[in-house]
Amino acid sequence: MERGFFALGDRILVGVSGGVDSLALLHLLKFTPGLPATELVVGHFDHRMRPESTADALWVRGWATAWGLECKLGRTQSCLSSEEEARDARYAFFERERQALGARWVVTAHHADDQAETILFRILRGTGLHGLEGIPETREPGVLRPLLPFGADRLSGYAEAAGIGPRADTSNADPRFARNVLRNEILPRLESGVAPGARTSLLRLGRIARKEEAAWKSILDELVRDLITEEEDGRVEIDRTAFLSRDAAVRARIVRELAGRLGATLGEAGTRSAVAFASAGISGHRHPISGTVRLVRSFDRLVFCRDTDPFSGRTLDHTLDIAGRGDGRGDLSIGGRSFSATWSVARGSVGPWVERFSLSEIEFPLTLRGWNSGDRIQRPYGSKKLKKIFGEKRVDREERTRIPIVVDGTERVLWIPGVARSSLLLPNAADDALMLSVSPSGGAER
Numbered sequence: 001m002e003r004g005f006f007a008l009g010d011r012i013l014v015g016v017s018g019g020v021d022s023l024a025l026l027h028l029l030k031f032t033p034g035l036p037a038t039e040l041v042v043g044h045f046d047h048r049m050r051p052e053s054t055a056d057a058l059w060v061r062g063w064a065t066a067w068g069l070e071c072k073l074g075r076t077q078s079c080l081s082s083e084e085e086a087r088d089a090r091y092a093f094f095e096r097e098r099q100a101l102g103a104r105w106v107v108t109a110h111h112a113d114d115q116a117e118t119i120l121f122r123i124l125r126g127t128g129l130h131g132l133e134g135i136p137e138t139r140e141p142g143v144l145r146p147l148l149p150f151g152a153d154r155l156s157g158y159a160e161a162a163g164i165g166p167r168a169d170t171s172n173a174d175p176r177f178a179r180n181v182l183r184n185e186i187l188p189r190l191e192s193g194v195a196p197g198a199r200t201s202l203l204r205l206g207r208i209a210r211k212e213e214a215a216w217k218s219i220l221d222e223l224v225r226d227l228i229t230e231e232e233d234g235r236v237e238i239d240r241t242a243f244l245s246r247d248a249a250v251r252a253r254i255v256r257e258l259a260g261r262l263g264a265t266l267g268e269a270g271t272r273s274a275v276a277f278a279s280a281g282i283s284g285h286r287h288p289i290s291g292t293v294r295l296v297r298s299f300d301r302l303v304f305c306r307d308t309d310p311f312s313g314r315t316l317d318h319t320l321d322i323a324g325r326g327d328g329r330g331d332l333s334i335g336g337r338s339f340s341a342t343w344s345v346a347r348g349s350v351g352p353w354v355e356r357f358s359l360s361e362i363e364f365p366l367t368l369r370g371w372n373s374g375d376r377i378q379r380p381y382g383s384k385k386l387k388k389i390f391g392e393k394r395v396d397r398e399e400r401t402r403i404p405i406v407v408d409g410t411e412r413v414l415w416i417p418g419v420a421r422s423s424l425l426l427p428n429a430a431d432d433a434l435m436l437s438v439s440p441s442g443g444a445e446r
Contacts, residue, residue, distance in 0.1 A: 005105070005146060006035060006036045006038050007036055008038075009036075009037070009039070009105075010036070010038045010103075010106060011039045011102060011104060012029065012038050012039065012040050012041065012103055012106045012107055013072070013103045013105065014026050014107050015043050015045075015090075015094060015106060015107065015108045016042050016043065016044050016060050016063070016064075017044065017109075018044070018059055018063075018169070019166050019167070019172075020156055020159045020164070020166035022108075023145070023159060023166055024164065025107065025108075025146075025147060026042065028042070030069070030163075030183075032369075040069050041070045041071070042063070042064040042069050042070065042071040042072065043071075043074070043097055044060040044071065044072070044073050045073075045074040045089065045093045045094070046073065046075040047086045048079045049081070049086060050169075051128070056169075057073050058258070059167050060073075060167075061073060066070055066082075072097045072101075074093035074097070076089050079121075083177050088173065091143075094106040094143075095142075098141075098142055104142060106142055106308075107142040107144045107145075108143065108144075109155075110135050110145040110147060110151050111147045111151060111155055112149060112151045112152075113152040113199065114135065114148075115134045115135050115148055115203060115206060116187070116198075116202040116206075117182045117183055117202070118134050118135050119132060119202045119206050120182055120187065120198075121178065121182055121206060122134075122297040129209050129212055129213060129216075132209035133210045133213055134206040148383055151199075174376070180264065205403065206422060220257055223250065223254060224238075224257055224258065226242070227242050227243055227254065229301060234262065234305060234306040234438070235304070235306070236261065236300050236304045236305075237298075237303045238254075238258070238303075238304075239300065239301065239302075240295060240297065240300050240301055240302045243278065244278070244279060248275070250273075251275050252271050255274045255295075258304045259289050259304065260425060261304075261429075262293045262305070263291070264289050264290035264291060265290060266290060268425050269324060270321065270323070270365070271300070273287070273321070273364075273409045274287060276409055277411060278295065278299070280410060281295075281297045281411055282297065283299050283374075284296075284373070285372045285411070286369075288319040288321065288369060291420060292306055293306050294306075317334045317335065317370045318331075319332055319334075319367060319368060319370075319414070321365045321366070321367050322343055322364045322365055322366060322367075322436075324364045324365070325364075325434060327343065328343055328344075329341065329342040329343070331441075332404060334370045334401075334403065335403075336402065337440060337441075338440075339368075339438055339440055339441060340438075341437065343435060343436045343437070344434075344435050345359065345432050345434060346432060346435045347430070347431070348435050352417070353418055353437060353440075354436070354438075355417070355435075356427050356435055356436075357414060357415075357425040357427065357434045358427040358433055359427075359431075359434055361424075361425045362425060363410050363412075364409055365408075366406055366407070366409075366414070366434075367406070367408075368404070368438070369404065369405060371386050371401075371403070371416075372406045375385065375405065375407075375413050376418055377389060377413040377416065377420065377422050378422045379420075379422070379423055386405070389420050390419070393420065403416060403417070404417065404438060406436065417438040418438075
């Protein structure tokens with residue numbers, strides 16, 4: 001609590017749920033001797049996820065009043081059903097209030113046990129090294145978690161000594177929420193029957209991951225700087241030959257770093273796809289990274305760009321990625337025409353705007369994008385440029401710019417919806433396959 005986070009006169013918004021941890025935090029900030037004099041404001045958000053939530057809000061306001069503090073109450077307009085929805089709504093409320101108050105921080109009561117649960121949860125989801133860092137002590141634009149070094153038992157002991165009686169939250173025992181299962185079932189079983197020091201080990205893993213990530217960050221700027229040949233707002237150009245000379249893991253880091261500088265966050269599938277394009281993509285082709293961020297190959301250069309094509313200056317299409325097998329839907333726009341796409345693992349009939357692809361051969365992610373002049377499609381009689389296919393199908397030049405194509409993670413053209421299908425990834429009629437349907441919006445199909 002005495003690490004220089006607070007300065008004299010700072011306004012601080014303290015997130016208080018009414019539980020023991022957040023009340024202990026509020027008491028520490030209010031009554032710890034030696035802390036700079038700050039203006040504390042209590043913030044409480046009603047998720048409406050249990051019948052007594054309104055009473056919780058009034059109870060928190062009562063604590064704030066008793067301690068002479070202003071209290072800001074928020075409430076969702078609709079009932080929330082998941083931990084993710086609740087977290088997003090809560091932090092959105094905190095940030096609105098922080099800005100309205102001109103507060104320096106939103107302070108929350110996350111502690112060491114929360115950290116261990118988070119790291120375990122991310123392990124189970126197959127996180128990368130960055131995810132193993134766990135909950136950060138601070139994050140933009142102004143969230144601070146000063147209790148991360150302390151365990152739940154220590155905070156409970158402090159609250160008891162201070163005479164703080166928390167309000168019970170029955171949702172903490174609800175097995176519908178993943179974190180409750182980890183906290184109440186998995187971690188206790190791990191510590192009693194597998195690894196007695198599981199929580200401590202998870203915290204140590206988080207510290208190791210943070211040190212490893214810090215080591216990467218200390219050299220990544222220099223690695224990227226050596227590759228950059230030109231940089232301006234919304235556009236970074238790097239030497240492709242030098243990039244490809246790096247180890248595969250380093251190339252993945254560089255791609256994520258440059259995408260991040262343009263506001264895009266890449267997961268495993270997106271990173272793998274971008275690295276594959278950088279290695280095998282044809283000069284003049286572009287590859288969607290995330291949102292409006294694109295990767296373009298220009299001879300011996302790779303260009304990371306945002307919003308506009310670096311060669312023509314025109315606005316890029318809104319493309320769509322299918323990261324892996326499963327069900328889903330999404331929207332895209334090609335040449336100003338809007339489309340919706342749905343996909344699932346199933347059997348069914350194909351048509352001009354519905355196709356099936358062998359699951360065992362797909363190189364994910366699949367991407368729906370506009371065509372490029374060098375694109376080729378594999379037909380039963382050999383490979384042919386899309387330009388010739390369009391000519392044979394009597395698709396005029398303007399219409400060609402408004403038709404999506406489907407490519408896999410290695411940029412092989414699999415399908416031109418409404419026009420032609422590749423001879424690749426043909427499934428057996430009786431097998432489950434990836435069924436993909438593409439529907440033009442606001443107009444008839446060709």
